[in-house]
Amino acid sequence: MSGERIAVLGVGQTKYRSTRGDVSIAGLVREAAYRALEDAQLGWGDIDAVVIGKAPDFFEGVMMPELYLADALGCVGKPMLRVHTAGSVGGSTALVAASLVQARIHRRVLTLGFEKQSESNATWALSLPQPFSVSANAGAGGYFSPIIRQYMARSGAPDLIGCMVAFKDRQNALLNPYAHLHQHDLTFEKVVESPMLWDPIRYSETCPSSDGACAMVLGDEVAGDAATGPVAWVHGTAMRSEANNFPGRDEVNPLASRDCAADVFRQAGITDPRTQVDVVEVYVPFSWYEPMWLESLGFAEPDNGWRMVEDGSTSLDGGDLPVNASGGVLSSNPIGASGMIRFAEAAMQVRGMAGEHQVDGARTALGHAYGGGAQYFAMWVVGSEKP
Amino acid sequence: MRDVAVVATAQHQVAALTGTTEVQLMVPLLNAVRDAIGLTQADIGFTCSGSSDFLAGQAFSFVHTLDAVGSVPPICESHVEMDGAFALYEAWVKIQTGAADTALVYGYGKSSPGSLRDVLALQLDPYYVAPLWPTADAVAALQARLLLESGVSGAGELAEIAVRSMRHAVGSPHAVRSSADVTVADVLAEAPVADPLRPSDIAAEADGGCAVVLAAGDLARGLCERPAWIRGIDHRIDAHGLGVRDLTRSPSAAAAAVGAGAGDDRLDFAELHGLYTSQEAILVRELDLDDDLLVNPSGGALAGNTTMAAGLMRIAEAAARISAGEGDRALAHATSGPCLQQNLVCVLEGE
Numbered sequence: 260m261s262g263e264r265i266a267v268l269g270v271g272q273t274k275y276r277s278t279r280g281d282v283s284i285a286g287l288v289r290e291a292a293y294r295a296l297e298d299a300q301l302g303w304g305d306i307d308a309v310v311i312g313k314a315p316d317f318f319e320g321v322m323m324p325e326l327y328l329a330d331a332l333g334c335v336g337k338p339m340l341r342v343h344t345a346g347s348v349g350g351s352t353a354l355v356a357a358s359l360v361q362a363r364i365h366r367r368v369l370t371l372g373f374e375k376q377s378e379s380n381a382t383w384a385l386s387l388p389q390p391f392s393v394s395a396n397a398g399a400g401g402y403f404s405p406i407i408r409q410y411m412a413r414s415g416a417p418d419l420i421g422c423m424v425a426f427k428d429r430q431n432a433l434l435n436p437y438a439h440l441h442q443h444d445l446t447f448e449k450v451v452e453s454p455m456l457w458d459p460i461r462y463s464e465t466c467p468s469s470d471g472a473c474a475m476v477l478g479d480e481v482a483g484d485a486a487t488g489p490v491a492w493v494h495g496t497a498m499r500s501e502a503n504n505f506p507g508r509d510e511v512n513p514l515a516s517r518d519c520a521a522d523v524f525r526q527a528g529i530t531d532p533r534t535q536v537d538v539v540e541v542y543v544p545f546s547w548y549e550p551m552w553l554e555s556l557g558f559a560e561p562d563n564g565w566r567m568v569e570d571g572s573t574s575l576d577g578g579d580l581p582v583n584a585s586g587g588v589l590s591s592n593p594i595g596a597s598g599m600i601r602f603a604e605a606a607m608q609v610r611g612m613a614g615e616h617q618v619d620g621a622r623t624a625l626g627h628a629y630g631g632g633a634q635y636f637a638m639w640v641v642g643s644e645k646p
Numbered sequence: 647m648r649d650v651a652v653v654a655t656a657q658h659q660v661a662a663l664t665g666t667t668e669v670q671l672m673v674p675l676l677n678a679v680r681d682a683i684g685l686t687q688a689d690i691g692f693t694c695s696g697s698s699d700f701l702a703g704q705a706f707s708f709v710h711t712l713d714a715v716g717s718v719p720p721i722c723e724s725h726v727e728m729d730g731a732f733a734l735y736e737a738w739v740k741i742q743t744g745a746a747d748t749a750l751v752y753g754y755g756k757s758s759p760g761s762l763r764d765v766l767a768l769q770l771d772p773y774y775v776a777p778l779w780p781t782a783d784a785v786a787a788l789q790a791r792l793l794l795e796s797g798v799s800g801a802g803e804l805a806e807i808a809v810r811s812m813r814h815a816v817g818s819p820h821a822v823r824s825s826a827d828v829t830v831a832d833v834l835a836e837a838p839v840a841d842p843l844r845p846s847d848i849a850a851e852a853d854g855g856c857a858v859v860l861a862a863g864d865l866a867r868g869l870c871e872r873p874a875w876i877r878g879i880d881h882r883i884d885a886h887g888l889g890v891r892d893l894t895r896s897p898s899a900a901a902a903a904v905g906a907g908a909g910d911d912r913l914d915f916a917e918l919h920g921l922y923t924s925q926e927a928i929l930v931r932e933l934d935l936d937d938d939l940l941v942n943p944s945g946g947a948l949a950g951n952t953t954m955a956a957g958l959m960r961i962a963e964a965a966a967r968i969s970a971g972e973g974d975r976a977l978a979h980a981t982s983g984p985c986l987q988q989n990l991v992c993v994l995e996g997e
Contacts (some may be wrong), residue, residue, distance in 0.1 A: 327886045330886055387705065444954035502713055
């Protein structure tokens with residue numbers, strides 16, 4: 260990476276829940292921001308700029324809500340940017356914040372992603388009628404299920420791989436106090452028997468709809484060196500986008516995903532991701548996307564990602580590449596924050612601060628987010644050592 | 647800091663786009679800026695855009711506009727839910743990191759299918775203000791009223807700003823409101839829409855889009871005969887609550903101007919994104935512009951205001967004028983939010 264070194268100085272998350280009726284939108288974002296500052300042992304006055312991200316404004320019914328949130332985020336008199344890149348937005352937002360440090364424009368930047376889905380209705384927000392176009396009103400699950408079926412057909416994966424992913428992530432979530440879903444009595448059989456929503460996606464294989472916010476404080480090398488606690492160093496950042504529809508597009512393994520992974524690993528000096536990366540936080544809103552992304556990211560050979568799920572490689576309990584130790588998007592999904600949570604959890608792992616879901620000895624981690632029709636990608640690699 | 651310049655601009659603005667989607671609007675503009683300097687999308691290091699789902703009436707509306715750019719093979723790209731001027735800022739930052747040497751920036755808005763004045767009410771505090779549905783004009787009128795009653799400005803000054811905008815807009819290809827012979831008396835004779843704001847005090851609503859290419863250093867010199875160099879760019883935000891700030895002031899505009907180094911040397915002209923004559927009167931003071939400075943040679947946002955692109959259009963207007971040799975140093979300004987809450991200042995220079 261060119262430019263200034265970037266350190267993750269602090270991470271803050273809210274409790275994720277269907278409805279955070281106890282706080283306003285401002286109260287929600289302030290909760291995450293305050294925890295990130297506390298973790299970084301910094302105050303509002305130490306922050307030079309704020310970069311905020313969230314998914315469509317219709318999800319709360321507030322147009323450009325960052326304007327209203329300037330006061331709550333201690334931003335008055337400072338620069339504030341609002342990012343929106345579909346589902347990858349939480350990741351992209353962190354990357355825009357990182358670029359402000361990398362370019363030596365600011366020393367310390369607060370970045371935050373949030374969604375308070377309970378304020379509005381996501382199904383309404385995603386189903387506004389458009390002239391001259393027919394909406395299937397199938398939701399995201401309806402959109403992605405044919406792509407998953409294509410993956411199953413070409414990889415020959417056994418039918419219950421998705422259920423294995425879902426059960427693993429929900430078990431991991433029990434170790435994460437911030438996770439939305441804490442299903443103590445869930446069994447693998449219950450996942451398999453849960454209602455089929457969009458074949459092959461069962462109810463227990465989909466993400467919940469959550470309220471929540473996640474924040475990080477990023478700093479330059481001096482700030483990273485000055486931190487009293489452990490920091491995560493950013494080793495690579497990458498974003499890619501591709502059109503939703505074009506002849507020959509590989510929807511299962513999009514070129515934008517492969518390009519983005521190649522770029523971020525090249526920057527981080529990673530030539531063999533499977534052995535050089537210790538823990539991965541991947542954006543998996545539907546269970547089958549775990550093996551699909553593992554292949555796309557180069558952790559598994561094409562059509563073989565499901566074998567990593569089947570043989571327990573991605574398990575927090577003894578796997579060599581734990582995936583979504585936090586419980587992942589399958590256990591908490593405040594959409595605009597979901598990507599940033601992946602990035603923040605990756606940083607928490609290499610800082611050794613992930614608590615009960617800590618992967619022992621994690622030194623290098625990948626944070627990943629995607630959005631749109633699997634066409635927007637944001638990734639970063641963080642490490643316990645300076646790049 | 648790397649030297650970064652605007653090397654190509656294109657814009658289109660009309661009172662209302664009918665029968666044209668945002669994608670159809672942007673295709674010719676994006677092609678025009680790339681063709682002007684002989685670059686294809688594959689030559690562009692970073693692409694960034696600004697737009698609003700609330701104008702499009704559709705979640706993820708910007709995803710469709712990606713089709714106008716051309717993203718096969720995949721591109722390094724980002725989007726802000728802000729005016730395109732802030733997308734330009736993000737692109738400038740990207741070039742400063744060294745990760746890109748060129749950037750394509752665009753912003754667009756098509757507010758005509760809805761009632762913009764009502765839609766903008768949803769930008770206000772969602773618990774205490776938005777439920778009252780104050781129109782954008784009503785909110786701005788509070789600011790204008792305070793400006794007049796505090797004695798900072800007078801109705802005559804505001805009318806002069808309106809007249810100047812309409813006169814400058816004559817012959818300006820992107821202006822949607824112009825007049826060669828309107829007088830201050832004509833403006834003052836208009837019945838107020840939201841007292842004290844008269845129709846000519848209010849920016850003319852428009853639909854449109856704008857595209858800009860940025861390039862660094864010698865690359866910019868090779869692409870363009872006279873690049874418009876970004877000598878400084880900064881943006882700040884003020885408190886949102888209308889009751890917690892002095893509405894006759896815009897500290898964020900003043901701070902952004904200082905941050906961008908606007909006062910470091912003599913300016914030849916300024917392009918301001920004031921949505922009301924009262925806002926322009928405040929901006930002239932906050933940006934510390936000389937009394938005799940040429941303000942809004944294009945007519946400014948008053949002569950045509952495409953929400954989400956009008957700020958980027960100010961930068962494009964200033965850059966095009968500098969590249970054409972019609973000035974050596976200019977200030978371009980963009981605003982967002984109610985009553986000049988958030989402001990960006992970009993200082994451009996020719997060599």
